Amino acid sequence: MPTNKAAAVDALREAWTRAEVERVEIACGGGIGRTGTALACLAVIDGLPNHEAVDYIRQQYSPRAVETPWQRRFVSRFK
Template sequence: MTASLTGAIQLPDGTRVRGRGLRNPAPPGPVPDFALYLGSPRLRRRHEPALAWPHGWIRWPDFLLPLDGHAAARSIRDLHARARSGEGVEVACDGGVGRTGTVMACLATLTGLRPGEAVAWTREHHHHRAVETPWQRRWVTWFSTHGDT
């Protein structure tokens, strides 16, 4: 188990997850035990060389939705399980707001919050503009009801 990651927030179930933007420098302190990154192949090529810890990628265009929703849902559930087991985990996209916020809201639904509550919680605790688009808000609802298939 790694010490808590700098900047990690506590989800309603007590697990800790760091959400951030890849365009910003990595926070000081321990590196993640595992990370989930959200973006295009171009974003991946830009950042992959600096990511020296175990991680996965979800192909997720900026302002849109993951290209494979079911695979994304499995990855988000896996990230939550890792966090619950005590691993230091992070989720990040380029800016750390829309896609990252959407995943943070999905994680919040796994703690028992309803989708609207999860979005409000994420905006209060992660970023005030998190979950930027109407379709991202709808995807949080889809995740909470269909994301386990």
């Protein structure tokens, strides 16, 4: 999980904004836990309710996305 939550939120909001006009890549070592968490947060920024974001990313990206309880909690509290 991010050690600086505010910086993580800012980075994800910037990625979402930049994706309108340029290619943005989201990745981590395995491409599942942290990547899925970031994608779920981007879905929230795009208007999906927090409580639906993890299921949505698991359906659209990977059934294993957002691996840990801490990652799920991060998405559920993301603003």
